[in-house]
Amino acid sequence: MDDDSRHALTRIAEALERLSPPRAKVPDFGSARLFRHDPASGAFVPAPDFGLAIDLLVGVERQKLRFLENLARFAVGLPANHVLLWGVRGTGKSSLAKAAFMAAAADHARLKLVEIDRDDVAHLPALFDELRGRHERFVVLCDDLSFEEGAAAAKALKSALEGGVSGPPSNVLFVATSNRRHLMPRDHVETRGAIAAAEDAEEEVSVSDRFGLWIGFPPMDQDAFLAAVRAYAVKFDLMVGDLDRRALQWSQLRGARSGRVAWQFVRDLAGELGKPLPF
Numbered sequence: 001m002d003d004d005s006r007h008a009l010t011r012i013a014e015a016l017e018r019l020s021p022p023r024a025k026v027p028d029f030g031s032a033r034l035f036r037h038d039p040a041s042g043a044f045v046p047a048p049d050f051g052l053a054i055d056l057l058v059g060v061e062r063q064k065l066r067f068l069e070n071l072a073r074f075a076v077g078l079p080a081n082h083v084l085l086w087g088v089r090g091t092g093k094s095s096l097a098k099a100a101f102m103a104a105a106a107d108h109a110r111l112k113l114v115e116i117d118r119d120d121v122a123h124l125p126a127l128f129d130e131l132r133g134r135h136e137r138f139v140v141l142c143d144d145l146s147f148e149e150g151a152a153a154a155k156a157l158k159s160a161l162e163g164g165v166s167g168p169p170s171n172v173l174f175v176a177t178s179n180r181r182h183l184m185p186r187d188h189v190e191t192r193g194a195i196a197a198a199e200d201a202e203e204e205v206s207v208s209d210r211f212g213l214w215i216g217f218p219p220m221d222q223d224a225f226l227a228a229v230r231a232y233a234v235k236f237d238l239m240v241g242d243l244d245r246r247a248l249q250w251s252q253l254r255g256a257r258s259g260r261v262a263w264q265f266v267r268d269l270a271g272e273l274g275k276p277l278p279f
Helices: 003-019 061-075 093-105 118-131 151-162 194-208 222-235 243-254 259-273
Strands: 034-038 043-047 083-087 111-115 137-142 172-178 213-217
Touching (some): 034 118, 061 083, 061 213, 083 093, 093 137, 093 172, 118 151, 151 194, 222 259, 243 259
Parallel strands (some): 111 137
Antiparallel strands (some): 034 043
16 A cells, blocks of 8 residues: 555545544443433533531422332332422422432432433433443432423323333433423413324323332421521521511412421521522
């Protein structure tokens, strides 16, 4: 082979190398306990630990107990169910999932949490395959899940949870939060023909059936709301004489009573009193 031919082949090889996709990096799950997954790059981006202690979530004792029981079984390799946390917004669904994970991860070093955006649900089958077989045990969390784009995302999620011919990965537990029990968009029927809407509805309801554990979060009553405010106030030394009255006025201005509203009131009170909060 003459020099010209060798030079041409070298240039072709270099061009192909530039055009080929970069090799995926091997994930380093030892750097953190919480991660965000970016499907575009394939990266697992480390996130700081979730700072809310699970004992500060009040008014949801039954939900906490049931979720923790299921998570504890998964952490030690026992059978566990994928979980759908559904109910009124602001009632602590996402906070419970992350706080419970932190409590369990303190005793189980192999436990990791990977959060995926609801718009990336179509990438779940590939994500589950990537996590399959690793020695870590993964809680994959999707917050505020719904299928606004129709049945395509629902089919992807169902495929991930069923796992195809190889079955679902035994080291992955999927947890989703939603304001709706059956995950369907509110304008489902209005934007589709009757037959297509019925088919999409069947697909989406069938996905919710893949969650073995449904945990509901009803609206907070006044007593539970005040209990949440008092728990925060005691924990962070924010007790004031008219705490209940001020908390109720705050909730009336917001037009809602929830764990989120309670925490927002506490943040406002802490700022007023000049006291820092840990998160």
